[in-house]
């Protein structure tokens with residue numbers, strides 16, 4: 001009797017809903033009973049600047065010559081009310097990242113790199129350090145709900161002030177700094193005990209709405225004699241209304257941070273599920289400014305997932321005056337360097353995915369307060385790397401602007417863009433590539 005051949009079996013199939021990562025997170029939650037906290041921004045794929053393309057000049061448009069014709073990149077921030085607006089040579093700023101989340105050397109490196117390129121850097125939760133002030137030619141001082149490190153003298157030492165309402169990684173949520181990173185110096189600046197986890201408030205204790213915010217902003221102006229530009233930073237959730245209310249409250253500059261925006265430490269569930277992507281946030285914020293007749297008069301800074309000069313150019317084309325970068329600046333100074341792979345593996349991670357910035361064990365010496373790890377980062381060298389990176393972003397944005405026939409990066413406009421997907425077309429309000437169809441706006445062909 002011949003043996004019956006075994007019936008062919010279908011291959012084991014993983015669920016798209018319960019994928020390996022999801023299963024591992026369920027197991028982790030079951031084993032520990034605590035939620036996952038991490039750094040970085042949203043890791044899921046959302047419509048982004050990658051979904052847009054530029055329409056380079058052809059017969060109907062006249063391009064500019066790369067090596068001979070100028071393409072300006074400067075930007076003035078704070079021209080609405082401040083007596084001393086600040087002028088940046090490039091439209092790319094360094095976002096607020098707290099001393100505490102970052103080492104003093106990392107803060108110094110950011111200051112050095114930004115200053116070399118004529119742009120600003122920003123303090124963060126926990127106050128202003130002398131290294132940072134000393135190495136930043138233009139420094140924006142954050143006023144945060146926590147008030148950690150808040151000091152009126154530092155308001156006067158700053159070049160601009162940023163009232164932080166929220167962040168894109170966690171609109172509506174507060175900050176976190178785990179005890180491992182609360183060294184004596186960090187604790188001293190925040191008036192907190194050493195080594196104990198701390199949470200920052202999710203809302204400002206001294207104002208509850210736009211009317212109070214207006215009073216708060218006026219108070220800040222009085223302390224600084226109406227000299228310094230005042231920014232209001234909001235995590236993207238309802239950017240149209242938030243921009244309008246920030247303007248009503250007296251902001252010189254509005255900063256909108258999309259959901260891909262980085263954080264030093266936040267619950268993963270928050271990072272991935274709260275807020276809207278940067279792409280639709282820009283258009284809504286610009287629309288609010290246009291409806292108020294204040295586009296380009298109140299400047300708009302956009303952040304959340306900016307990585308290259310194309311992203312910069314696209315944000316500007318959609319109507320932003322400048323962009324702000326956090327994660328990319330950290331990578332430029334050495335974060336997630338594959339040369340440190342063995343050490344990332346020892347921490348249960350891998351270069352490119354390492355996001356446990358809250359733990360303070362960063363082998364690159366950036367998101368740590370450990371003196372030995374911190375000493376690994378040479379702020380001079382790291383500053384040079386950041387300056388190089390900023391130079392490339394600028395050159396790339398200029399290259400695109402020239403190809404679109406613009407003699408200043410701010411002359412880029414939505415008309416220069418098309419979208420690759422219907423989602424991106426609807427969110428950015430630019431036509432789907434090869435058509436004149438903007439979903440929800442016109443019939444198209």
Ligand SMILES: Cc1cc2nc3c(=O)[nH]c(=O)nc-3n(C[C@H](O)[C@H](O)[C@H](O)COP(=O)(O)O)c2cc1C
Nearest residue numbers: 095096097098124125261262264304305325326327
């Ligand atoms: C390590 C780290 C620390 C941060 N700390 C602050 C902070 O203290 N205050 C704040 O407003 N935003 C903070 N942010 C958010 C950044 O200011 C910015 O909104 C965000 O990083 C922009 O997105 P990107 O990282 O994709 O460039 C932090 C981000 C990172 C990565």
